[in-house]
Amino acid sequence: MRVLVVGAGPAGSLTATLLARGGHTVVLIDRSTFPRDKACGDVIGPLALSVLEQVGVRLPGDAHRIGSMWLGFEGDEMLMPARPGLGHRGYGLTIRRKDFDDILYRMAISEGAESRVGVVGAVERRGSRLRAHLDGVDEEFDVVVGADGANSAVARAMGMVDLDRVLLGFALRRHVSGSTLTDRVDLLLEGREMVTPGYGWVFDQGSDQLNLGIGVGVGAQRARAKGARELLDRYEQDLVDRNIITTVGTHQEMGGWLKMGLVGTRVAAEGVYLVGDAAGLVNPLQGEGIAAALTSASLCATVIDRWGANGDVAYRRAIDQHFRKFLTTGYTIQRVALEHPKATRVAMQSLVRLGRRSERLASGWGIFWNDLTAYSGRQPGARAARLALGLGQGVTNLTPARPSWRD
Numbered sequence: 001m002r003v004l005v006v007g008a009g010p011a012g013s014l015t016a017t018l019l020a021r022g023g024h025t026v027v028l029i030d031r032s033t034f035p036r037d038k039a040c041g042d043v044i045g046p047l048a049l050s051v052l053e054q055v056g057v058r059l060p061g062d063a064h065r066i067g068s069m070w071l072g073f074e075g076d077e078m079l080m081p082a083r084p085g086l087g088h089r090g091y092g093l094t095i096r097r098k099d100f101d102d103i104l105y106r107m108a109i110s111e112g113a114e115s116r117v118g119v120v121g122a123v124e125r126r127g128s129r130l131r132a133h134l135d136g137v138d139e140e141f142d143v144v145v146g147a148d149g150a151n152s153a154v155a156r157a158m159g160m161v162d163l164d165r166v167l168l169g170f171a172l173r174r175h176v177s178g179s180t181l182t183d184r185v186d187l188l189l190e191g192r193e194m195v196t197p198g199y200g201w202v203f204d205q206g207s208d209q210l211n212l213g214i215g216v217g218v219g220a221q222r223a224r225a226k227g228a229r230e231l232l233d234r235y236e237q238d239l240v241d242r243n244i245i246t247t248v249g250t251h252q253e254m255g256g257w258l259k260m261g262l263v264g265t266r267v268a269a270e271g272v273y274l275v276g277d278a279a280g281l282v283n284p285l286q287g288e289g290i291a292a293a294l295t296s297a298s299l300c301a302t303v304i305d306r307w308g309a310n311g312d313v314a315y316r317r318a319i320d321q322h323f324r325k326f327l328t329t330g331y332t333i334q335r336v337a338l339e340h341p342k343a344t345r346v347a348m349q350s351l352v353r354l355g356r357r358s359e360r361l362a363s364g365w366g367i368f369w370n371d372l373t374a375y376s377g378r379q380p381g382a383r384a385a386r387l388a389l390g391l392g393q394g395v396t397n398l399t400p401a402r403p404s405w406r407d
Helices: 010-021 046-055 097-110 153-157 228-241 290-310 312-339 341-357 359-369 382-388
Strands: 002-006 025-030 064-066 069-073 076-080 092-094 114-117 120-126 129-134 137-141 143-146 167-180 184-191 194-206 209-219 245-260 272-274
Touching (some): 002 010, 002 129, 002 137, 025 097, 046 290, 069 359, 076 341, 076 359, 092 194, 097 114, 129 143, 143 153, 143 290, 153 272, 167 194, 167 312, 184 228, 194 228, 194 312, 209 228, 209 312, 272 290, 290 312
Parallel strands (some): 002 025, 002 143, 025 114, 069 184, 143 272
Antiparallel strands (some): 064 092, 069 076, 120 129, 129 137, 194 209
C-alpha cells in the first residue's frame, strides 16, 4: 500500500515509522527541513514517555525531570504533587522540540519512509485512489494521513474541518537564559487588549535554560490572541519581581496555533485520516498534545494496515472511544471560561485556595490537568502500550486480536 503522510511532527513521524515497519511504501513530506523548531513548552509528559518506551525511543539521559509543579493564580498557589500511576511514571522530561521531533523524524527515515521537503496542495479522491498535488506534481496514493497541525491543509482540502466550531488556542514561548526556583504554571485571565482564559508556564530545561511561555484560549476567534506578547512580557516581569526566576536574556521567541478538544473536525473521510493536532487531539485545559499525537498515530497505523482506505468508521470509533469523553469535558470547561470570565475568576480562586488546604484535591486536579487519567476512562496508557507491544514485528502485530471497534 502506498501512503502519503503530510507533516513530520511526532504524530506524522510515528505513523510513518509504524507503516514502514509493516512493509508499506510511505512518503513522509514536510514543508521544513529537519531539525526545525516549534512553539511548545518542550515537556514530554508521563503518558507520552510510556508510548515512546514501547516504540524503543530513547531520550537524552540528562534531560530535566518535571514532577510536582506549583499552580498559581493572583497571589495564591498550590502544589500539584506528581506520583507514579498505572501505566506511567510520575514525571515528564524537558527536551526542546527541535531535538525531540528530529529524533522521531530520523527514526521514520531509518525504518524506510521516503523523506521529502515540500508543500501539499490539493488532495482529492479519484476513483479508488487519492490524488495529491505535491510541489506542482500530481501523485496517487492509496491512503493520505494528515499530520500537518492545527491549520491542516489536508483537513481543509477534504472538507474535514468546520472553522466556525473549532476551539483554537495560541501559544507563545521564549527560550530564556536563567534559573527558576521550581517548575510552575500560573492561571491567567487577561491582558490589556485581551480577556480570555489561559495560563503561563516556566519549565527548567537544565544548563541554566528556561522555557517561558503562555497559552490562551480564543475559541474560533483568532483576533482574541491579540496582546499575547504583552501578556507574556507582564508574566515574565511578575516572575522576576517575585524572585521566582532570574533571567539573563531571551534566545528565541516563537508562537503557534493549537486546535483543541476534537470538536469541529472529522478525523477520517474517504481514505484520509487525521492524527495529532490536525485532528484536534489537544487537551483544552493546558494545550498538551504529544501523548495524544503518539497514541493517535498508533491507532491510525493499525487501522490503515488492516483496512487501508476503508477504515474510516473503525478509526473514528477508535478515536471516539479513546479521547472523546476526556476532551469533551475539557472543551466544555474551556467554552464556559471563554463565555464567563468573571465566573471563571471566582472558580480559579476557589480551586487554588481549596487546593492549598487539601492535598487530595490538589493531586486530583494535577492528574486531570496533566492527562494522567486515561482518555477512555481505562488504565492510563494501556491502549497505547498494547498497540506498541509488537512494533518490532511490524504493524500487523500491534494488537493481539482485532479491536472491538471494527466496523
